[in-house]
Amino acid sequence: MxxxxxxxxxxxxxxxxxxxxxxxxxxxxxxxxxxxxxxxxxxxxxxxxxxxxxxxxxxxxxxxxxxxxxxxxxxxxxxxxxxxxxxxxxxxxxxxxxVPKAEFPVFPAALSNMLLLSPAEVLPILERRAARLTAQRAELARQAADDELGLPRITLIENEYLMAVLGAETRWLQGVIGDLRDGSLTWSPEMLAAFQEAQEAQEAPESAPGGE
Known part of the structure; x- marks a missing residue:
C-alpha cells in the first residue's frame, strides 16, 4: 500500500x-x-x-x-x-x-521584524514594493485585456483573485506609507526599549506581604 x-x-x-x-x-x-x-x-x-x-x-x-x-x-x-x-x-x-490554510508568506514575516530598521529606512523600501505591486497588477490587467481568444471567465478566475489581492495590499501599503510620511507611524530603539521595560514591570510578580 x-x-x-x-x-x-x-x-x-x-x-x-x-x-x-x-x-x-x-x-x-x-x-x-x-x-x-x-x-x-x-x-x-x-x-x-x-x-x-x-x-x-x-x-x-x-x-x-x-x-x-x-x-x-x-x-x-x-x-x-x-x-x-x-x-x-x-x-x-x-x-x-x-478550507483556508495557515500559510506563512514572506512579507508578513518581514513586517513583523521591520522594527529593526528605522522609519526613514523603511519608507523607500515599502515605496519600492508598492511600485512593483502596481506593475504586477497592471500586467495582469493587460493580459486580460489582450485575451484574443475570448476565453470563458472561469479559465482566468485565479487572475481575478490575484488582482483583487494585489489591489487590497496596494491600498493598505499606501496607507502605511502615508503614515510613515506624516510621522503617525514611527518608532525608535528608545521607544521600543521603554515599552519592553513597561511590559516586564507589569508581568513581574508582586512581592508577598512580609516577604524577603
Missing part, C-alpha cells in the same frame, strides 16, 4: 492538466506557461516539476502511458492520471477551495 501523497498547488495543477490528456513533463511545463499558471504555482525550476511528478507516480496518482522517441528530441515519458488520481484531485480541490 502506497503512502498518501501530500497535497500541493503544483501537484494539484499537474493532476488537473493530465485530466485533459496524457502529457510528458515538457508538455506540462509549456501548458502551465501558456495558461498563465505560473502566477499561482511555482514552475520557475524544472527540477521542482520533476520531483512533483515523481511523488505523484510513487503515490499511484499518475502512471506512465508510453515513452515517446523522436530523433529531434530526447526520450520523453508520457504520463496519464489514474482513477485514484482523479479521486484525489477532487479531494484536494474541494479541501483547498473550502
Amino acid at each position: 502506497t503512502a498518501p501523497v501530500k497535497s500541493s498547488p503544483l501537484g494539484l495543477t499537474v493532476l488537473a492538466l493530465l485530466h485533459y490528456r496524457p502529457l510528458h513533463p515538457y508538455g506540462i511545463q509549456q501548458l502551465l506557461k501558456q495558461w498563465g499558471k505560473e502566477h499561482v504555482v511555482n514552475v520557475g525550476q524544472r527540477t521542482g516539476l520533476y520531483r512533483t511528478i515523481e511523488r505523484l507516480q510513487a503515490g499511484g496518482l499518475i502512471a506512465v502511458r508510453q515513452t515517446e522517441r523522436d530523433q529531434q528530441y530526447p526520450e520523453r515519458t508520457v504520463y496519464e492520471v489514474t482513477d485514484e488520481g482523479r479521486a484525489v484531485t477532487r479531494e484536494w480541490l474541494e479541501q483547498m477551495l473550502a
Whole structure:
C-alpha cells in the first residue's frame, strides 16, 4: 500500500492538466506557461516539476502511458492520471477551495521584524514594493485585456483573485506609507526599549506581604 501523497498547488495543477490528456513533463511545463499558471504555482525550476511528478507516480496518482522517441528530441515519458488520481484531485480541490490554510508568506514575516530598521529606512523600501505591486497588477490587467481568444471567465478566475489581492495590499501599503510620511507611524530603539521595560514591570510578580 502506497503512502498518501501530500497535497500541493503544483501537484494539484499537474493532476488537473493530465485530466485533459496524457502529457510528458515538457508538455506540462509549456501548458502551465501558456495558461498563465505560473502566477499561482511555482514552475520557475524544472527540477521542482520533476520531483512533483515523481511523488505523484510513487503515490499511484499518475502512471506512465508510453515513452515517446523522436530523433529531434530526447526520450520523453508520457504520463496519464489514474482513477485514484482523479479521486484525489477532487479531494484536494474541494479541501483547498473550502478550507483556508495557515500559510506563512514572506512579507508578513518581514513586517513583523521591520522594527529593526528605522522609519526613514523603511519608507523607500515599502515605496519600492508598492511600485512593483502596481506593475504586477497592471500586467495582469493587460493580459486580460489582450485575451484574443475570448476565453470563458472561469479559465482566468485565479487572475481575478490575484488582482483583487494585489489591489487590497496596494491600498493598505499606501496607507502605511502615508503614515510613515506624516510621522503617525514611527518608532525608535528608545521607544521600543521603554515599552519592553513597561511590559516586564507589569508581568513581574508582586512581592508577598512580609516577604524577603
